[in-house]
Amino acid sequence: MAAEVKIRGRLSNGVAQIKSLMPHPMETGTQRDPDGNLIPAHYIETVTCYRNDKEVLTANWGASVSKDPYFAFQVKNCAPGDVIRITWVDNKGESSSGELVLK
Amino acid sequence: MKRHDMNMNRRKWLSGMLALGSAALLPLRVLADTKTAFKATSADAALQELFGDMPMEESAAITFKVPDIAENGAVVPVSVATDIDGVQSITIMVDENPNPLSASFNISPDAVADISTRVKMGKSSTVRALVRTADKIYFTSKEVKVTIGGCGG
Numbered sequence: 593m594a595a596e597v598k599i600r601g602r603l604s605n606g607v608a609q610i611k612s613l614m615p616h617p618m619e620t621g622t623q624r625d626p627d628g629n630l631i632p633a634h635y636i637e638t639v640t641c642y643r644n645d646k647e648v649l650t651a652n653w654g655a656s657v658s659k660d661p662y663f664a665f666q667v668k669n670c671a672p673g674d675v676i677r678i679t680w681v682d683n684k685g686e687s688s689s690g691e692l693v694l695k
Numbered sequence: 696m697k698r699h700d701m702n703m704n705r706r707k708w709l710s711g712m713l714a715l716g717s718a719a720l721l722p723l724r725v726l727a728d729t730k731t732a733f734k735a736t737s738a739d740a741a742l743q744e745l746f747g748d749m750p751m752e753e754s755a756a757i758t759f760k761v762p763d764i765a766e767n768g769a770v771v772p773v774s775v776a777t778d779i780d781g782v783q784s785i786t787i788m789v790d791e792n793p794n795p796l797s798a799s800f801n802i803s804p805d806a807v808a809d810i811s812t813r814v815k816m817g818k819s820s821t822v823r824a825l826v827r828t829a830d831k832i833y834f835t836s837k838e839v840k841v842t843i844g845g846c847g848g
Contacts, residue, residue, distance in 0.1 A: 607807065620815070622793070648805040654733040656789060656797045658770045658813040665800075666807035
């Protein structure tokens with residue numbers, strides 16, 4: 593089970609400033625383990641950000657996004673009580689998500 | 696119901712279905728393009744896959760923050776922001792990486808064209824930020840010196 597997306601956010605003048613962390617190995621497929629075997633590529637391919645179930649931002653990533661990706665973005669037209677949700681899917685089909693209720 | 700009303704309804708329904716159809720097709724096409732672009736092994740090939748023959752213009756209206764010297768190539772902070780109107784996507788590319796395309800962000804009208812993340816860099820390289828609008832690609836670039844590589848080093 594993949595770890596949950598950690599989200600922090602601040603609402604100012606209707607704009608939500610969101611910072612998120614997604615624990616994930618982000619293996620490129622070119623690294624070797626201590627025995628010299630190639631570690632298969634394992635990385636997040638798509639990230640989708642929602643405000644109250646409406647898609648506001650999507651990201652397509654390659655394996656060159658750093659391990660345990662950090663992703664910050666801003667969402668317009670937000671109000672207290674709105675829910676920001678982030679989900680990701682990796683190249684193995686695994687997925688995870690996280691939620692934040694704006695204050 | 697009068698004949699006239701019926702025609703109007705039919706027309707509305709038809710145009711509604713057409714709009715739905717094109718809206719559903721668009722993201723699929725974009726996704727297909729990016730999949731191959733992420734496999735490209737040169738910046739030029741990745742640009743061609745992503746943007747085809749769209750006109751490109753260097754722009755000072757993109758605020759692009761990357762360190763001049765990255766001590767750890769495994770974690771290079773990157774921020775891209777712009778006040779250009781009608782931004783559809785922001786793309787980050789590291790020319791010297793085995794696969795230069797690193798990340799692409801689709802910005803809806805409800806999102807601000809301002810994103811930050813961290814990328815890996817195998818060695819010193821030109822890093823580009825590209826901003827797509829409906830009819831043009833705006834870009835800016837910076838040289839980043841890497842002292843310890845982040846890809847299989």
